[in-house]
Amino acid sequence: MIIGLDVGFGRTKIITEKEKLSFPTWVAKHTPSADEEVETISLFGENYVIGQDAKYERNLIEISDIKEYIKYLPLFLKFIQKKFLEESERLFIITGLPPRHKEHAAGVEEIIKETGAAGKVIPQGMGIFFDTxxxxxxxxxxxxxxxxxxxxxxxxxxxxxxxxxxxxxxxxxxxxxxxxxxxxxxxxxxxxxxxxxxxxxxxxxxxxxxxxxxxxxxxxxxxxxxxxxxxxxxxxxxxxxxxxxxxxxxxxxxxxxxxxxxxxxxxxxxxxxxxxxPEEPEFSQARGYYKFGLITGEKE
CATH class of the missing domain: 3.30.420.40 (ATPase, nucleotide binding domain)
Structure with a gap:
């Protein structure tokens, strides 16, 4: 399965063949309550929630710089695994980094590989190019x-x-x-x-x-x-x-x-x-990453 992933310093966008997702790029440690319905993700020996549910926790973290992005990227990758891995034996995740932070590309690809997925990082902006x-x-x-x-x-x-x-x-x-x-x-x-x-x-x-x-x-x-x-x-x-x-x-x-x-x-x-x-311009980057995956011939 090919996945276009745009973890923005504001909102995260995900594009696959069948669906698109958008949610705030927020994370928070989960504090259990007596009765609740919330999906948690384990990392660093702690349980976290991401996206909209994070705002109901005490310690909301808004991902707003490259250090936090690198630190918490595994949470978003684990979310993708939980959601999509059952539909496919293999995930191919294409994402990008802002031009100023291109030196982290190899490290991000390694983080993706550590989750068991294949990954490719292209310059942010090129996603929009492939979309249009x-x-x-x-x-x-x-x-x-x-x-x-x-x-x-x-x-x-x-x-x-x-x-x-x-x-x-x-x-x-x-x-x-x-x-x-x-x-x-x-x-x-x-x-x-x-x-x-x-x-x-x-x-x-x-x-x-x-x-x-x-x-x-x-x-x-x-x-x-x-x-x-x-x-x-x-x-x-x-x-x-x-x-x-x-x-x-x-x-x-x-x-x-x-x-x-x-x-x-x-x-x-x-x-x-x-x-x-582009149509739905907030999804253009992620949509372009997905299209790049199709162009490069990566198969499920």
């Missing part, structure tokens, strides 16, 4: 912008027929703390002092995504505040990208915007209304 390959292939140059929750990644590809994929990586980078969380901070700044403004960032993020929230029993619409926050973030995003790649953002033939942030940031926001946004 039919739309972008043949263009002279491509700028892929991956707007995650905590990070902003980009990869610049230039046509090169000597390469197997038809392109070579010209430039790439990971910009920490410059993902859509910046818009959530701006969203908080739009709020008047009080209950909503003082909420934990994880809860505020849920309100930002929905555009509404409850203050006690009253449901309140926050779409205007969200739109102002998105506009402010888009200006910061455009300025930072111009610092990174100069005028390339205007002259590049093809731009792809993906990741969870692409639900809010469009081509119009960065002056490129022709930018390609």
């Amino acid at each position: 390959k039919e739309k972008v292939e043949g263009t002279e140059d491509i700028l892929i912008i991956d707007i995650g929750y905590n990070t902003l990644d980009y990869i610049m590809l230039v046509r090169d027929r000597t390469k197997a994929v038809g392109y070579r990586k010209r430039k790439s980078n990971t910009i920490e703390n410059f993902g859509i969380n910046r818009a959530v901070y701006e969203f908080r700044n739009q709020m008047e002092d009080g209950y909503i403004k003082d909420l934990p960032l994880t809860k505020l993020n849920e309100i930002f995504i929905k555009g509404q929230g409850r203050v006690f029993a009253e449901k309140i619409d926050f779409t205007k505040q969200r739109q102002r926050a998105i506009t402010a973030y888009a200006e910061m995003l455009t300025g930072r990208l111009k610092t990174e790649v100069g005028d390339f953002i205007n002259s590049v033939e093809t731009i792809v915007i993906a990741g969870g942030g692409a639900r809010f940031i469009t081509g119009e926001h960065i002056g490129r209304p022709d930018a390609i946004i």
Whole structure:
């Protein structure tokens, strides 16, 4: 079975032939209660829960940097084993790492192999390339912008027929703390002092995504505040990208915007209304990893 796995610093996305999953990249040690229905995973001699159930534990850990990612990756791999191994005698897991952390690729592949699965790590951003390959292939140059929750990644590809994929990586980078969380901070700044403004960032993020929230029993619409926050973030995003790649953002033939942030940031926001946004852009990376597995000819 081929599995595309995108463990993001915000949400984890999983793609297989038959299904897709998305849940918060949260882990927590499990504290048993008198009666409960919860799935636990054993690691380091402790029982853990991952995803949404982790928020009901006392010590929630949000995976937000590469050290925590490496430490807790086995939990997510064990989850995949428990869920999918009965359907297949062999798992082939394709995942990726942000450009800044490419030196950990061999270590991540080794962690995957230790679970009994086969694994391959490709540069983050290339997942989006393989997801949109039919739309972008043949263009002279491509700028892929991956707007995650905590990070902003980009990869610049230039046509090169000597390469197997038809392109070579010209430039790439990971910009920490410059993902859509910046818009959530701006969203908080739009709020008047009080209950909503003082909420934990994880809860505020849920309100930002929905555009509404409850203050006690009253449901309140926050779409205007969200739109102002998105506009402010888009200006910061455009300025930072111009610092990174100069005028390339205007002259590049093809731009792809993906990741969870692409639900809010469009081509119009960065002056490129022709930018390609994949269907369900938050799944683009994982979907591309899965497609890469098919392209490389790995069989169940």
